Amino acid sequence: MTQIEYPAALTNGRQRSEILALMQNRLDDQRYQHCLRVEKTARELAKRFGQDVDRAGLAGLLHDYAKQIPNNTYIDVIKRNGFDLDLLNYNRGVWHGLVGTWFIKQEVGVTDHLVIQAIERHTTGDPDMSTLDQIIFVADFIEPARELPIEAKARVAAQTNMREATLIELENTLQYLIGQRKVVYPKTLLTYNAFIQIKE
Ligand SMILES: [Fe+2]
Numbered sequence: 302m303t304q305i306e307y308p309a310a311l312t313n314g315r316q317r318s319e320i321l322a323l324m325q326n327r328l329d330d331q332r333y334q335h336c337l338r339v340e341k342t343a344r345e346l347a348k349r350f351g352q353d354v355d356r357a358g359l360a361g362l363l364h365d366y367a368k369q370i371p372n373n374t375y376i377d378v379i380k381r382n383g384f385d386l387d388l389l390n391y392n393r394g395v396w397h398g399l400v401g402t403w404f405i406k407q408e409v410g411v412t413d414h415l416v417i418q419a420i421e422r423h424t425t426g427d428p429d430m431s432t433l434d435q436i437i438f439v440a441d442f443i444e445p446a447r448e449l450p451i452e453a454k455a456r457v458a459a460q461t462n463m464r465e466a467t468l469i470e471l472e473n474t475l476q477y478l479i480g481q482r483k484v485v486y487p488k489t490l491l492t493y494n495a496f497i498q499i500k501e
Pocket residue numbers: 364365368397423424441
């Protein structure tokens with residue numbers, strides 16, 4: 302297998318091996334392996350849809366960097382760094398995307414706007430998601446270890462149509478949250494509305 306390396310401009314000069322070591326400090330092995338699979342899947346999708354393979358790979362690799370940061374740390378960071386305090390009404394499911402990038406910038410040193418945006422949007426979505434954003438959103442859902450029928454359906458859609466794959470995932474996210482009586486971040490609903498209207 303050829304070794305992946307990222308352009309220094311995207312990583313502030315950090316080698317991928319250094320990034321992997323930083324990730325291993327923050328993530329258990331299961332989550333770390335998931336990130337590696339999302340990286341690979343995102344690179345494949347980027348190739349398929351003519352997007353920047355390195356940005357997709359790096360965003361896929363780092364998307365869950367902050368997934369296991371404790372709630373209290375998140376709450377402190379939200380309060381002290383000018384984040385919208387409304388975020389405190391939500392949970393780490395929302396925070397690890399929107400606020401997670403704060404840790405990525407601080408600890409990993411990746412600041413590329415398009416990489417950061419794709420990571421910010423990977424859990425909540427965004428009505429204006431770019432194709433690159435959709436690739437990270439969907440890669441997370443269809444990486445090879447995902448085996449549910451809805452995930453398989455999104456994987457098939459992602460062969461030809463990122464918007465359709467994104468919509469399948471949005472449907473699933475909303476159904477899951479409502480089924481579990483969990484709070485829905487309003488932007489996720491706005492994203493669903495935007496994508497369903499595009500489709501119609
Ligand atoms: Fe995530």
